[in-house]
Amino acid sequence: MGFKQKYGPWALIVGASEGLGAAFAENCAQRGLNVALVARRAAALEETAAKIESRFSVQTRNIVADAGKPEFHETLSQALSDLEIGMLIYNAAAEPGGRFLDIALADHLNNIQVNCIAPTILCHELGKKMVERGRGGIVLVSSLGALQGIKQWVSYGAAKAYELLLGEGLWDEMRDHGVDAFAYVVGSTFTPTFQRIQKKLGLPFADGVDPSKFPPGAPLPRPFEEVAATLFAHLEDGPRVYSHPDDEAKANADALLPRREVVEVMGRNSEIFFKGGLNSTRQ
Amino acid sequence: MGFKQKYGPWALIVGASEGLGAAFAENCAQRGLNVALVARRAAALEETAAKIESRFSVQTRNIVADAGKPEFHETLSQALSDLEIGMLIYNAAAEPGGRFLDIALADHLNNIQVNCIAPTILCHELGKKMVERGRGGIVLVSSLGALQGIKQWVSYGAAKAYELLLGEGLWDEMRDHGVDAFAYVVGSTFTPTFQRIQKKLGLPFADGVDPSKFPPGAPLPRPFEEVAATLFAHLEDGPRVYSHPDDEAKANADALLPRREVVEVMGRNSEIFFKGGLNSTRQ
Numbered sequence: 001m002g003f004k005q006k007y008g009p010w011a012l013i014v015g016a017s018e019g020l021g022a023a024f025a026e027n028c029a030q031r032g033l034n035v036a037l038v039a040r041r042a043a044a045l046e047e048t049a050a051k052i053e054s055r056f057s058v059q060t061r062n063i064v065a066d067a068g069k070p071e072f073h074e075t076l077s078q079a080l081s082d083l084e085i086g087m088l089i090y091n092a093a094a095e096p097g098g099r100f101l102d103i104a105l106a107d108h109l110n111n112i113q114v115n116c117i118a119p120t121i122l123c124h125e126l127g128k129k130m131v132e133r134g135r136g137g138i139v140l141v142s143s144l145g146a147l148q149g150i151k152q153w154v155s156y157g158a159a160k161a162y163e164l165l166l167g168e169g170l171w172d173e174m175r176d177h178g179v180d181a182f183a184y185v186v187g188s189t190f191t192p193t194f195q196r197i198q199k200k201l202g203l204p205f206a207d208g209v210d211p212s213k214f215p216p217g218a219p220l221p222r223p224f225e226e227v228a229a230t231l232f233a234h235l236e237d238g239p240r241v242y243s244h245p246d247d248e249a250k251a252n253a254d255a256l257l258p259r260r261e262v263v264e265v266m267g268r269n270s271e272i273f274f275k276g277g278l279n280s281t282r283q
Numbered sequence: 284m285g286f287k288q289k290y291g292p293w294a295l296i297v298g299a300s301e302g303l304g305a306a307f308a309e310n311c312a313q314r315g316l317n318v319a320l321v322a323r324r325a326a327a328l329e330e331t332a333a334k335i336e337s338r339f340s341v342q343t344r345n346i347v348a349d350a351g352k353p354e355f356h357e358t359l360s361q362a363l364s365d366l367e368i369g370m371l372i373y374n375a376a377a378e379p380g381g382r383f384l385d386i387a388l389a390d391h392l393n394n395i396q397v398n399c400i401a402p403t404i405l406c407h408e409l410g411k412k413m414v415e416r417g418r419g420g421i422v423l424v425s426s427l428g429a430l431q432g433i434k435q436w437v438s439y440g441a442a443k444a445y446e447l448l449l450g451e452g453l454w455d456e457m458r459d460h461g462v463d464a465f466a467y468v469v470g471s472t473f474t475p476t477f478q479r480i481q482k483k484l485g486l487p488f489a490d491g492v493d494p495s496k497f498p499p500g501a502p503l504p505r506p507f508e509e510v511a512a513t514l515f516a517h518l519e520d521g522p523r524v525y526s527h528p529d530d531e532a533k534a535n536a537d538a539l540l541p542r543r544e545v546v547e548v549m550g551r552n553s554e555i556f557f558k559g560g561l562n563s564t565r566q
Contacts, residue, residue: 100456101411108403116399116445120391120438128384146444149451149522155403157452161429161444162399168432168542169440172550173383239432239546255538259451263522267455 004032006178007087007137007235012036012080012126014067014118015092017044019191020141022051023228024089029056031232036061036083038076038092067092067118068110077125087137088126089231090119090163093156100154108155115159123170123181131177137235138174138181140167144219146185147251148259151267164240171239182238184231187247190221218272219247287315289461290370290420290518295319295363295409297350297401298375300327302474303424305334306511307372312339314515319344319366321359321375350375350401351393359405370420371409373402373446376439383437391438398442406453406464414460420518421457421464423450427502429468430534431542434550447523454522465521467514470530473504501555502530 011028015021017039025035029052039045042064049060063079065072094114096107119140130136145153146160167183174181190209198206204213209221227243234241242248254262294311298304300322308318312335322328325347332343344366348358377397379390402423413419428436429443450466457464473492481489487496492504510526517524525531537545 100453101407101414105404105407108407109400112395112399112403116395116441117392120395121388124384124388124391131384146448149448149453149455151452151455154449154452154456158399158403158445158448161448162441165429165432165441165444166437168546169434169437170383170432172432172434172546173437238543240542252538255535259523260521263451263455 001135006135007031008033008084010034010036010083010085011087011089012038012083012085012122013089013091014038014122015090015141017041017048019193020186020189020224020228021089021091022048023225024091024139024231026052026055027228027232028087028089029058029060032056032058033087034059034061034083036063036080036085038063038065038067040064040066067114068094069113072113072118073121073125076122084129085126086130086133086135087139088122089139089141090122091141092118093141093143094159095153095156097153097156099152103155111155111159115156116162119163119166123166127170127174127179127181130179131174134178136179138167138170138179139231139235140164140170140181140183142167142183142185144185144187144247144251145266145270147254148262148266150270151263152270168239175238180235180238182241184241184243185247185251186227186243188219188221189224189227189243191224194221215272218269219250284418289418290314291316291367293317293319293366293368294370294372295321295366295368295405296372296374297321297405298373298424300324300331302476303469303472303507303511304372304374305331306508307374307422307514309335309338310511310515311370311372312341312343315339315341316370317342317344317366319346319363319368321346321348321350323347323349350397351377352396355396355401356404356408360408367412368409369413369416369418370422371405372422372424373405374424375401376424376426377442378436378439380436380439382435386438394438394442398439399445402446402449406449410453410457410462410464413462414457417461419462421450421453421462422514422518423447423453423464423466425450425466425468427468427470427530427534428549428553430537431545431549433553434546435553451522458521463518463521465524467524467526468530468534469510469526471502471504472507472510472526474507477504498555501552502533 011033013025016037045062065075094111140163142164143160145157146164150157164183170181294316296308299320328345346362377394423446425447426443428440429447433440447466453464
């Protein structure tokens with residue numbers, strides 16, 4: 001079965017306005033899928049959709065919706081009612097940053113809404129139809145921050161761990177039904193959001209990462225285009241796919257270390273990009 | 284600083300009506316803490332509290348509340364407003380069992396409410412006061428099911444992974460503030476719930492586990508009294524404490540295996556205790 005037959009005719013990409021999400025959508029379109037794009041910012045969505053339509057002979061549909069709102073599910077159900085979704089890429093993320101106790105409770109709950117509740121609902125609704133059809137794909141975008149507790153992003157890491165295990169469990173339940181469900185563990189990535197944080201905090205890599213000037217020990221961010229493309233080479237390689245072999249090697253090495261050391265090192269790395277005053281990296 | 288000075292004067296145990304939660308409460312009371320007990324069933328709570336008061340010279344307070352309901356937070360805030368909580372043990376759990384797509388969406392969302400939202404709120408509210416006092420303890424009870432995707436309990440495992448990472452992250456943020464926050468990874472445990480499942484499904488271990496008759500390869504359930512006592516020997520051993528060294532050894536060994544194999548084996552083990560028809564193990 002070819003890509004379009006297996007994962008088409010429509011892909012739904014949640015968190016698709018720019019960066020990694022937009023690149024996922026482009027990869028789908030390049031392989032012949034129509035793409036339904038979901039994000040909060042209408043203008044950014046339109047720009048991404050226009051770019052895709054100009055380059056590929058596919059249809060697009062833009063859905064302005066916030067995965068952090070309770071009405072998200074209803075909005076999507078209505079907007080997608082006439083489409084057959086063969087591929088779900090859940091890339092939306094809330095990333096409340098700062099000390100857990102300093103972050104407003106509402107932001108922690110929004111994090112759960114975006115990273116746990118919304119993907120659970122979509123997997124339940126769209127997964128059912130995929131299993132009935134005997135084909136499809138579900139990608140839950142997780143993070144290296146899901147692999148151990150992470151200072152300054154405690155609830156974010158926890159929610160990404162939820163997505164990671166959701167993807168792994170669905171892989172095991174759906175693999176005999178023709179559906180490739182899995183978690184995509186994304187390492188440090190150079191995205192528009194990354195650039196904005198660099199700029200906002202006066203850090204030196206707003207315009208690109210010079211490896212020779214990068215802090216030793218901190219993971220070198222990889223271009224989002226590369227991270228997006230890697231996913232499409234591994235759609236059948238669940239339950240857990242890493243965005244780079246180096247990240248997988250590091251995770252495997254960490255598993256042999258005392259847990260205390262793993263969490264401490266992650267905490268120190270997370271602070272390299274976090275100098276206070278930043279309450280959310282979700283733009 | 285002694286146990287009572289560090290973690291007193293009150294411990295709050297959520298999910299305390301029987302089994303592991305009641306045993307956690309007894310361990311606190313034995314060490315001189317007053318115990319606030321939270322569960323849904325008033326009669327079971329009263330029985331546990333009466334038993335504790337008859338054995339130890341401490342106060343108890345019963346709070347009938349459901350961690351799966353939105354009003355949970357408000358109910359607890361009111362009931363605890365006059366108490367100084369130095370120790371939180373979050374042991375409540377929803378465990379929707381069955382194929383992810385067969386479980387009602389409402390049960391998946393209840394799982395998130397009980398295992399993600401409620402502990403996040405309590406850690407935020409009670410953790411703040413502990414850090415201000417410079418002492419305290421937070422125990423988030425997680426599970427071996429949090430370590431890899433788990434067929435038949437997909438969303439349960441995901442939510443337990445949330446709690447695991449929440450505990451690990453809080454450990455790193457609170458350890459310099461005198462607060463021992465961590466995740467307690469509980470292995471297979473012989474509890475009243477375990478007994479009820481055995482009985483309900485006509486399985487042979489309703490009255491106790493005979494190791495010689497136990498399915499080979501399945502983890503042998505340990506008595507809940509032993510699992511509860513182990514926690515109190517490791518309150519300063521975060522970020523992640525296993526309820527038995529064998530479980531930790533197995534987790535470390537699994538980390539070296541291909542991910543696919545780890546998830547498959549866990550899925551097969553989960554099915555040993557799961558023969559369909561059971562939609563929730565939460566009684």
